[in-house]
Amino acid sequence: MPIIAGVDLGGTAVNYTLLDFEGRFLIDGLCEYPARSVEGPEVCLQQIEAGLAIAVRTAGVELSEVAVVGLDTPGPASATGVLSAKGSTNFVHPAWAGLDLPAALSAKLGRPVTYLNDGNAGALWGHVSIFGADKHKTSISAIVGTGLGGGVIVNDQVVKGRDGFGGELGHVLLPYHDLPGLEGATPRCNCGRIGDLESVCSLTAIRNLLLPHFLARHPGHELGALPVADAAKRVRGRAEAGDVMCREIFQVQARALGLFFDQMVNVFDPDALIVGGGAIEASAVFQRWFVAEIRAGMPAQRAEQADIPIHLMPNGDSAGARGAALDALTFARTSTFVS
Numbered sequence: 001m002p003i004i005a006g007v008d009l010g011g012t013a014v015n016y017t018l019l020d021f022e023g024r025f026l027i028d029g030l031c032e033y034p035a036r037s038v039e040g041p042e043v044c045l046q047q048i049e050a051g052l053a054i055a056v057r058t059a060g061v062e063l064s065e066v067a068v069v070g071l072d073t074p075g076p077a078s079a080t081g082v083l084s085a086k087g088s089t090n091f092v093h094p095a096w097a098g099l100d101l102p103a104a105l106s107a108k109l110g111r112p113v114t115y116l117n118d119g120n121a122g123a124l125w126g127h128v129s130i131f132g133a134d135k136h137k138t139s140i141s142a143i144v145g146t147g148l149g150g151g152v153i154v155n156d157q158v159v160k161g162r163d164g165f166g167g168e169l170g171h172v173l174l175p176y177h178d179l180p181g182l183e184g185a186t187p188r189c190n191c192g193r194i195g196d197l198e199s200v201c202s203l204t205a206i207r208n209l210l211l212p213h214f215l216a217r218h219p220g221h222e223l224g225a226l227p228v229a230d231a232a233k234r235v236r237g238r239a240e241a242g243d244v245m246c247r248e249i250f251q252v253q254a255r256a257l258g259l260f261f262d263q264m265v266n267v268f269d270p271d272a273l274i275v276g277g278g279a280i281e282a283s284a285v286f287q288r289w290f291v292a293e294i295r296a297g298m299p300a301q302r303a304e305q306a307d308i309p310i311h312l313m314p315n316g317d318s319a320g321a322r323g324a325a326l327d328a329l330t331f332a333r334t335s336t337f338v339s
């Protein structure tokens with residue numbers, strides 16, 4: 001029976017999933033293998049192949065049954081998966097620059113390989129997990145991690161854009177002066193913009209902006225005694241436990257998402273807004289508070305749009321692999337090479 005493999009290649013780990021042609025996932029949780037991407041593509045492609053062999057064994061199927069592979073990676077890359085010639089954070093070895101990664105993996109594995117960037121793959125999984133077989137739906141996904149990823153799905157199609165930069169939601173500018181407690185702060189993003197979504201809503205934003213800013217307003221706070229990179233990673237846990245300053249930091253992020261989603265509501269009139277990533281990998285109580293703060297950050301909606309739901313991304317840690325597999329399934333169903 002032919003199956004699809006989803007391969008989510010990150011900086012340090014490869015995450016796998018397997019999908020049958022009926023759209024059923026054959027792996028429930030996380031199936032990870034070391035990526036070794038810092039050692040360059042030759043080593044990393046070998047790692048992908050070795051990890052795939054383990055993944056199929058885990059699921060009790062044969063490698064020969066894998067008909068198509070869906071790949072997703074962090075960018076920057078073209079819409080077809082040619083990595084940026086200028087290099088990137090996750091692919092620092094010089095041999096990655098300008099590599100047609102799907103073509104190289106296809107040659108390695110002897111199978112067709114489809115490609116999405118990781119934000120778009122996660123968004124596709126979020127969309128399909130919510131709407132299933134319902135057609136002609138539109139959703140916006142924002143994934144709050146180290147950066148701010150996500151994607152736009154219009155009428156069930158991933159918006160990749162002209163060069164693959166569609167759905168770069170983190171770099172959409174916001175009226176950040178409206179955010180609570182941010183007076184006097186200048187949110188500067190790595191991309192050079194001031195006040196885009198990623199600059200106020202990401203782990204990087206906590207480290208570079210929000211934690212130093214709020215520590216100055218809460219002198220003597222225990223997180224002030226730690227190196228900022230360590231302290232930043234503790235903010236979510238402290239917020240969940242009710243720490244006032246850490247709640248303020250997460251309130252800023254949630255309200256920023258509210259401003260951003262309001263823009264998306266006005267541009268796309270979507271069927272759903274979806275939020276995912278490490279920021280919401282927390283208790284149900286905290287998740288409900290966070291979503292309520294997102295809603296509170298949205299200016300009043302017109303009556304017809306006030307009920308657009310805000311969903312949490314399910315299976316967050318395997319969302320990329322699952323979306324990549326779904327993309328490959330669409331390719332396989334519309335191709336004639338699989339009998």
Ligand SMILES: [Zn+2]
Pocket residue numbers: 170171189190191192193196198199
């Ligand atoms: Zn930016």
